[in-house]
Amino acid sequence: MISLSGKELAAELRARTADRAATRKVRLAIVTVTDDPSSAWYVRSLSMAATKVGIQCEIVRDLSALSTLDADGVILQTPVPGDRPAAEVAAAIDPERDVDGANPVSLGRLACGLPAFPPATAEAVVRLLDHHGVEIAGRQAVVVGRSTVVGKPLAHLLLDRDATVTVAHSRTKDLAAVTLAADILVVAAGRPGLLRPEHVRPDTIVIDVGTNTTDDGGLVGDVHPAVAGRVAGLSPVPGGVGPVTTAVLLHHTAFGL
Ligand SMILES: NC(=O)c1ccc[n+]([C@@H]2O[C@H](COP(=O)([O-])OP(=O)(O)OC[C@H]3O[C@@H](n4cnc5c(N)ncnc54)[C@H](OP(=O)(O)O)[C@@H]3O)[C@@H](O)[C@H]2O)c1
Structure with a gap:
């Protein structure tokens, strides 16, 4: 049986990302309004991973900022409060910056074979x-x-x-x-x-x-x-x-x- 480890592939992707971030400023914004401990842990580790490859990472604690952020990548951390489905909240993210494919438009474009970030x-x-x-x-x-x-x-x-x-x-x-x-x-x-x-x-x-x-x-x-x-x-x-x-x-x- 082969073990399909992701470590080598992840290192390759990180190296290419770091090369890119060394030549131009790259910014990531993580929008999070949850106190859930596992979400907080994930946000911290993602932010550290970004910093390691030279990407500036900003943590934003305001859902209403989703539509106005001009970072290269915008991520909505779930869960979101209230009854609204996360996909509905994520509809505010510009599809060009929707690096985790959370906006329903991204999924729709994916389904149609149009350029979009997949999750x-x-x-x-x-x-x-x-x-x-x-x-x-x-x-x-x-x-x-x-x-x-x-x-x-x-x-x-x-x-x-x-x-x-x-x-x-x-x-x-x-x-x-x-x-x-x-x-x-x-x-x-x-x-x-x-x-x-x-x-x-x-x-x-x-x-x-x-x-x-x-x-x-x-x-x-x-x-x-x-x-x-x-x-x-x-x-x-x-x-x-x-x-x-x-x-x-x-x-x-x-x-x-
Ligand atoms: N490694 C990563 O980076 C990564 C990223 C994202 C998620 N995850 C993990 O991946 C898992 C799934 O995440 P998710 O967000 O997709 O979860 P989710 O939203 O809870 O969806 C789970 C899916 O599994 C189905 N399911 C549950 N019990 C089942 C069973 N007994 N038999 C067959 N299907 C069953 C559910 O069916 P119904 O639709 O009928 O309820 C649902 O479609 C979680 O463990 C999550 O932590 C890992």
Whole structure:
């Protein structure tokens, strides 16, 4: 089994981003109004990652600034307060600066094959497959999860790369029947241990997008540990999609659309 680590790819993307940021001023704005500790941790680590590659990072605690910020990249940190869906709030972000593909216009453009920033995690999955030489065209790809930030945009990206795509979700009746058809299986459900040995074939490539914190402060994916060794390839958690996602966000910010 190959381990589809994201560390090398993330380092390559960071190096290219740093080269770019060395020749022109690049600015990232993160808009956050949540006190949620894991969000605060994420914002801090993203801001440090930006600084390391020479991108100036500003943290803005005012949602109404979303539409007026002129940074190269603007990110809306979720959750947002109240009942409004995050995608509706993100509609205020200029699509040219929407480096995490959060504005519904970005997803719509993506679906139509027009230039747009895909959500960084969805793009990270495709980049990780490419980096490890996994053929996408003509293969059966199954995405478990249909969120606006991961599953749906990823389905579009894989379709654009000529995969035959199936999307499963919590109402899928027989998950194993769907996942056993997968050459490429991406799990983005946020359910630790969801994907078990009975869901996979020995020749399947599995990308684990899940990031779930354990009671002792550790991080685990959505793939049960017993799956390791029973598939052709598996991305680790941590060290798989996560570092590539951060690197893609910064790469988007430095290079634009
Ligand atoms: N590595 C990274 O950089 C990164 C970035 C973003 C997210 N993540 C992680 O990826 C995971 C998914 O994130 P998200 O924002 O997409 O989560 P989300 O909005 O909660 O969506 C989860 C999706 O999984 C589906 N699902 C839940 N339980 C299921 C089950 N038992 N069987 C099949 N499908 C099931 C849900 O189906 P329904 O639609 O029917 O409810 C939903 O579509 C989380 O662990 C998150 O932390 C990682």
